Amino acid sequence: MGNHNIGEIIWKKFSRNRLATAGGIVVVLLFTIAILAPVLSPYNPDDIDRKHILEPPGLGHPLGTDDLGRDVLSRMIWGSRISLAVGFVAVGISTAIGMLLGALSGYYGGWPDRAIMRFIDIMLSIPTFFLILAVIAFIGPSIWNIMIVIGITSWMGVARLVRAEFLSIKEREYVLAAKAIGANDLRIIFKHIMINSMSPVFVSAILGVAGAVLVESALSFLGIGVQPPTPSWGNILTLGKDNIEIAWWLSIFPGLAILITVLGYNLLGEGLRDALDPRLWDVEL
Amino acid sequence: MLNYLMKRIFELIPTLFGITLISFFIIHLAPGKPTDIFTELNPKITPEAREKLEKYYGLDKSIIEQYGIWLKRIARLDFGESFSSDRRPVMEKIWDKKKPLLERRLFVTFMINLLSLAIILIIAIPVGITSATRRNSLYDKITTVSVFFGFAMPSFWLALLLMILFGVYLHWLPISQLKSINYDSLTAFGKIWDIARHLILPIFVSAFTGLAAESRFMRSSMLEVIRQDYVTVARAKGLPDKLVIYRHALRNALLPIITLMGLSVGGLIGGSVIFENIFGIPGMGQLFYMSVMTRDYPMVMCILTIGALLTLIGNLLADIGYMLADPRIRTG
Numbered sequence: 001m002g003n004h005n006i007g008e009i010i011w012k013k014f015s016r017n018r019l020a021t022a023g024g025i026v027v028v029l030l031f032t033i034a035i036l037a038p039v040l041s042p043y044n045p046d047d048i049d050r051k052h053i054l055e056p057p058g059l060g061h062p063l064g065t066d067d068l069g070r071d072v073l074s075r076m077i078w079g080s081r082i083s084l085a086v087g088f089v090a091v092g093i094s095t096a097i098g099m100l101l102g103a104l105s106g107y108y109g110g111w112p113d114r115a116i117m118r119f120i121d122i123m124l125s126i127p128t129f130f131l132i133l134a135v136i137a138f139i140g141p142s143i144w145n146i147m148i149v150i151g152i153t154s155w156m157g158v159a160r161l162v163r164a165e166f167l168s169i170k171e172r173e174y175v176l177a178a179k180a181i182g183a184n185d186l187r188i189i190f191k192h193i194m195i196n197s198m199s200p201v202f203v204s205a206i207l208g209v210a211g212a213v214l215v216e217s218a219l220s221f222l223g224i225g226v227q228p229p230t231p232s233w234g235n236i237l238t239l240g241k242d243n244i245e246i247a248w249w250l251s252i253f254p255g256l257a258i259l260i261t262v263l264g265y266n267l268l269g270e271g272l273r274d275a276l277d278p279r280l281w282d283v284e285l
Numbered sequence: 286m287l288n289y290l291m292k293r294i295f296e297l298i299p300t301l302f303g304i305t306l307i308s309f310f311i312i313h314l315a316p317g318k319p320t321d322i323f324t325e326l327n328p329k330i331t332p333e334a335r336e337k338l339e340k341y342y343g344l345d346k347s348i349i350e351q352y353g354i355w356l357k358r359i360a361r362l363d364f365g366e367s368f369s370s371d372r373r374p375v376m377e378k379i380w381d382k383k384k385p386l387l388e389r390r391l392f393v394t395f396m397i398n399l400l401s402l403a404i405i406l407i408i409a410i411p412v413g414i415t416s417a418t419r420r421n422s423l424y425d426k427i428t429t430v431s432v433f434f435g436f437a438m439p440s441f442w443l444a445l446l447l448m449i450l451f452g453v454y455l456h457w458l459p460i461s462q463l464k465s466i467n468y469d470s471l472t473a474f475g476k477i478w479d480i481a482r483h484l485i486l487p488i489f490v491s492a493f494t495g496l497a498a499e500s501r502f503m504r505s506s507m508l509e510v511i512r513q514d515y516v517t518v519a520r521a522k523g524l525p526d527k528l529v530i531y532r533h534a535l536r537n538a539l540l541p542i543i544t545l546m547g548l549s550v551g552g553l554i555g556g557s558v559i560f561e562n563i564f565g566i567p568g569m570g571q572l573f574y575m576s577v578m579t580r581d582y583p584m585v586m587c588i589l590t591i592g593a594l595l596t597l598i599g600n601l602l603a604d605i606g607y608m609l610a611d612p613r614i615r616t617g
Contacts, residue, residue, distance in 0.1 A: 019433075122303040125600075127592035129555030130573060131308065134585050137577035138315035214439055218559055221441050222574065241445055241563065244460075245453055255442030262437035 020271020547603020
């Protein structure tokens with residue numbers, strides 16, 4: 001494989017994996033829908049139409065209407081923005097915290113390492129969903145609060161990952177060489193070690209987006225997430241539950257959207273994990 | 286081994302202390318106060334009355350003092366009185382000794398989680414083994430795809446779908462509460478049957494994600510073990526395939542599953558809020574939801590602490606199970 005550059009190998013490996021490609025397509029589609037929401041949605045998502053309440057899917061409203069006569073398809077299209085934003089901001093926060101604590105822990109060892117590891121053990125033993133629920137109920141359910149709270153309760157996996165990478169990389173010769181010529185800690189941590197431990201972090205971030213999307217939709221479903229009239233897939237499902245005997249479409253479609261989204265991120269993440277792992281690169285490439 | 290076990294149990298104490306400390310501070314430092322609910326409803330309330338109310342709930346002291354008081358009380362297993370209008374002791378609300386077991390919230394949640402853990406074990410382990418031994422067969426491919434869907438399935442949506450199918454359309458199963466209205470008039474057998482019918486959907490929903498995770502894990506663990514030399518040796522000396530898989534390979538393949546089971550306890554407990562809310566089951570999750578809505582601090586702290594304790598016990602049991610299963614640790 002001497003003649004290929006790394007980017008080419010990764011792309012080849014990734015594009016040959018059909019499931020991963022499907023996941024990638026789902027994610028790209030999701031971005032497109034979210035960006036083009038104003039163009040794509042047939043109705044204004046907040047327009048109340050008292051003459052067409054709880055209408056089943058049909059020609060006028062492809063996915064039916066809700067209890068206020070609002071178009072479900074349009075609300076779902078706008079809801080994709082929420083799901084996307086919460087997923088990425090929450091994971092941005094958790095990845096930043098995890099990378100920082102993991103790097104400190106792995107690079108310095110000693111008491112900072114012991115303190116951070118103990119802190120991680122504690123955070124992992126708190127039933128996280130309970131804590132998220134309590135904090136958001138107390139500080140008030142806004143989309144920013146949800147992003148921040150999900151972010152600061154889900155960094156533990158990344159921290160462990162980064163710590164393990166640091167432990168294995170910090171004794172390598174090139175790092176020792178950098179130290180020998182007098183590079184300071186900051187430079188070594190960020191320029192030499194962090195850069196080389198990015199690929200597992202990247203994979204775990206994509207899988208983390210899937211997790212954050214699930215938590216946000218669960219919170220919105222329970223009524224302490226994104227608040228109506230702002231549409232989110234989770235709060236449309238709440239209406240589905242309230243009208244379960246009469247309006248199946250309110251339950252089926254938003255859930256399907258969540259399922260496909262989460263599946264897409266998971267497949268993309270798993271595919272990237274395989275593509276980025278040099279041990280799985282075959283010689284035939 | 287006994288020494289190791291004692292060490293592990295002693296380590297739990299600082300961890301539990303840390304958990305309560307962090308939870309207590311997060312909950313009490315969040316903006317707003319439980320007394321706001323009363324004062325907001327009554328705009329004419331005087332500052333004196335507000336102070337009196339805060340004093341009544343013990344919220345006038347500094348947060349460190351409050352935590353100290355809380356710690357002293359839970360040393361005697363007393364989690365204080367609920368802030369809700371009934372002012373009952375928190376412990377009595379989750380474990381009312383005067384009521385039958387099925388009306389004690391802690392028991393209900395514990396029972397459902399234990400049953401779903403059992404279901405996960407009974408189904409996931411054989412599925413994992415068989416898809417590993419028949420790798421790349423149609424069966425393996427179907428289970429792999431189902432596992433991916435299982436991971437991505439929002440549990441509350443699964444609950445809604447099952448309610449629509451079995452409750453609304455087929456009328457096979459009840460979709461809320463733990464027992465029917467006519468429960469008291471049923472025979473003993475009828476009562477058990479009634480509760481079982483109410484529990485089928487909640488237990489399935491609570492087990493679903495775990496099913497996907499454990500069967501996937503069992504499969505990869507089994508695949509790793511059957512590649513090892515000692516399995517090849519067992520095959521080479523002519524042992525039947527069943528014996529090789531179930532006697533020689535399975536024992537080692539089960540080790541990581543034990544750990545995962547222990548770690549999954551926390552997630553299961555967290556899921557209770559969701560399924561208890563959807564199915565209207567009177568357990569800890571439902572109580573927790575009601576308590577955060579009314580800012581019932583003692584109740585919230587109590588449920589968080591019990592949830593953390595159960596998670597820690599799950600991890601500890603996993604460690605013990607690992608030791609019992611692995612002779613290298615047992616004797617070393």
